[in-house]
Amino acid sequence: MRLPRAQKAVVVGASLGVAGAIRQAIMRNPLAWPGLLGINSGAALAATAIIVEFRTIPQDLLTLLIFAGALVMSAAIYAFSWRQGTSSVRIILIGIGLGPLAGAGASFISSFGDPPAVQRAMIWLSGSLQDSRWERVRILALWSIPPFVAAWIAARELDLIAFGDTVARRLGQRVNLLRGMAVLICAALSGAAIAAAGLIGFVGLAARRIMPPVQLPVGLFTALLGAPFFGFLLWKRRNA
Numbered sequence: 001m002r003l004p005r006a007q008k009a010v011v012v013g014a015s016l017g018v019a020g021a022i023r024q025a026i027m028r029n030p031l032a033w034p035g036l037l038g039i040n041s042g043a044a045l046a047a048t049a050i051i052v053e054f055r056t057i058p059q060d061l062l063t064l065l066i067f068a069g070a071l072v073m074s075a076a077i078y079a080f081s082w083r084q085g086t087s088s089v090r091i092i093l094i095g096i097g098l099g100p101l102a103g104a105g106a107s108f109i110s111s112f113g114d115p116p117a118v119q120r121a122m123i124w125l126s127g128s129l130q131d132s133r134w135e136r137v138r139i140l141a142l143w144s145i146p147p148f149v150a151a152w153i154a155a156r157e158l159d160l161i162a163f164g165d166t167v168a169r170r171l172g173q174r175v176n177l178l179r180g181m182a183v184l185i186c187a188a189l190s191g192a193a194i195a196a197a198g199l200i201g202f203v204g205l206a207a208r209r210i211m212p213p214v215q216l217p218v219g220l221f222t223a224l225l226g227a228p229f230f231g232f233l234l235w236k237r238r239n240a
Contacts, residue, residue, distance in 0.1 A: 008136070040099075064195070
């Protein structure tokens, strides 16, 4: 069982890492990662609502609906940020605003839900690599390959937009179209990873991921490592 778990960890970590890199490119902000912009909260709201309200739902359908929750949140963020075009600042602000709103919705559902179902939702929210069967690893890989390929194809355009919207437009880039496609790719990668392993924070901020030998929830472990790293990035850019 350790080999499927290791393979799942690699795919989940790569998906979140690439999603974070895409976000940082289109936002021109090294602290922009999917969780900070509300995508994780959308998936968490969908997971909490489904697990608590529909306790007997099949696992495959649950995974699909959680994936859809991440996509819907991304679409909402992009739609609310549209004012004859989008900007990185508006997307960040809208994402930061919708994230706590989705979190509040998940907390409200948990407050009035059946305790065993709420406990199951909380276990999922902590992030885990348990139940890493080859079948689930294959499904995760199939969901992740198309956005991986799309990100690879768009790599040069993402490098260009990182110089700023004005420079990109002068060089002929359709900035709003590229930003929308990048948000969709990021949501697909994040949604696939979250649906497979639950909420795993801060992976999009770092290129490497370290796994301990003890059986801790992976979301807890990445938060323990990621929060100090996030603080270090803030301190490093304190004069920027």
